[in-house]
Amino acid sequence: MGSTASQSSSFVDDRPPLATFMLDFFLAPLSYEFIRNALVVGVFAGVLCPVVGTYLIVQRMALLGDVIAHAVMPGLAIANFLNINLAIGAFISGMLSTFVIQWIRQQSRVKVDAAMALIFSSFFGLGVMLLTTLRTQLDLEDLLFGNILSVTVGDGWRTGAIALVILVLVKLFYKELLFFTFDPLGAQAMGLPVQVINLGLMSGITITLIAGMQAVGVILVIALMIGPAIAAYLLVKELHQMMIVGGILGAIASVSGLYTSYYYDLPSGPAIAIAVFVIFLLTLLFSPTQGILTNHPFKRGIESHTKSG
Template sequence: MDWLLDPLNYEFMRQALMAGVLMGILCPIVGTYLLVQRMALLGDVVAHAVLPGLAIANFLNIPLIIGAFISGMFGTFVTGWIRSQSKIKVDVAMAITFSSFFSLGIVLFTSLGSRLDLEDLLFGDILSIAPADVWEIGLVMLAVLVGVKVFYKELLFFTFDPLGAEAIGLPVTAMNVGLMAAITLTIVASIKAVGFILVVALMVSPAAAAYLLTKELHWMMGVGAGLGVLSCLTGMYISYYVNTPSGPAISLTLFACFLLALLFSPSQGILTRRRGQSKA
């Protein structure tokens, strides 16, 4: 048991593990909606769209979360606007928004003389996370979970059949804005800990693994959250004992979980499917 308890002797490890648990629950639940709507790339778009907002907020000396949230929401609006005003498909619109906002963010960071470390924003530094950051992630997680619980049936209908939801009078525009706000808040709250790159992996990989293992949305959220927490904790312990960066260790653990689900899922696994075909 010493190997399990030894990291807990350090305050920075306790804070990092707590943040990992919270993000492991939050990110896959939000990512489930992106995956089911086949818009997983939108998480990457929002993650990079917040960069100009961070640079401007830092320059104006206002809370970073405000600038990042406004910029992230504007990025989703631009994606939707391009899609609605042209024949361009959503994946192309997301790629255009992704590259443009990321480039604008780099320009603003350089021209405004930002004090933020761009490398930390890209890759994160979960070992330096402060208690205030953990509380911020916890509050965002609580707000998202309450929203999902209260509007679960409406979101379920909207996710699988947006045209049908609109036909029966559901406020699909408000629901879409609320979902985009939840995605943006999740990314903004998690960026300092895990960076742009890993936050997308946390949103997509556990949800994708759960998609292969389950058939219902609520089970997909639960299994995804469980895999997210497991991957964060396992990655943190690996980084502690092998002396590797925490973010990449968590990301590789996430991929390992997805790979196991891809190979051994009872209904959709590559190996289990082949075994069933050979028996037939």
């Protein structure tokens, strides 16, 4: 009895230091401006990428996101050489890759995955080549893996503005995009301007990729686009829920990745990509409706049996 009492009292005594420790854990990194900026960019990109990435997943075009991300490289090099806004060069180059893929598909029997693999590698190759021959000041490693720790306050605002605009557009065109991505033939038969919708969607995806690249780089941005959204896919039953949950998970992944990177002195882009994977793995195992551990086939069998009976 006495020992329990002393234990519980010691527990009470321990509390303030624990709370202080937790508070310290979260607040200490915030005293650095570069961490604050990184968190702002990370959260905006973390919310935006999965929302737009949802459209890639439901159209079974996740790899197209990866293609566009790599295909921005020539545009970045040329824009840097001509001294124009890098994002504009990246956008043109990324969109161009989607047109070329479409063109190859229409002109031949080549299947889309093969066309994507070809375009992805050739655009990327061209980009790396241009970066060296045009003697740009761009750092290849920063482009590939991102350098979120070097972003400025301006970058934070810009990412925030892009995220806001794209999210508002998704909201405004939600029902048309839902119809188009679910049943493109049905949408076209009804007279929806499917070509325009598709072009708008591709533009949104490309802009989102460019915004996300700042956080995690060309190679890893697809993780932020796809990972949180497929984790959400295992949790919900409607598209808008997938976007909301995906956005929240994306922000969590960005923040936890950054803190891990700060405390363990790890590169931040890869840390975020791994955080995304951990979140996905957790939902895959523990999703209440579709989790491997929470929804054992045996249990599921009984449920469906009672449902039908």
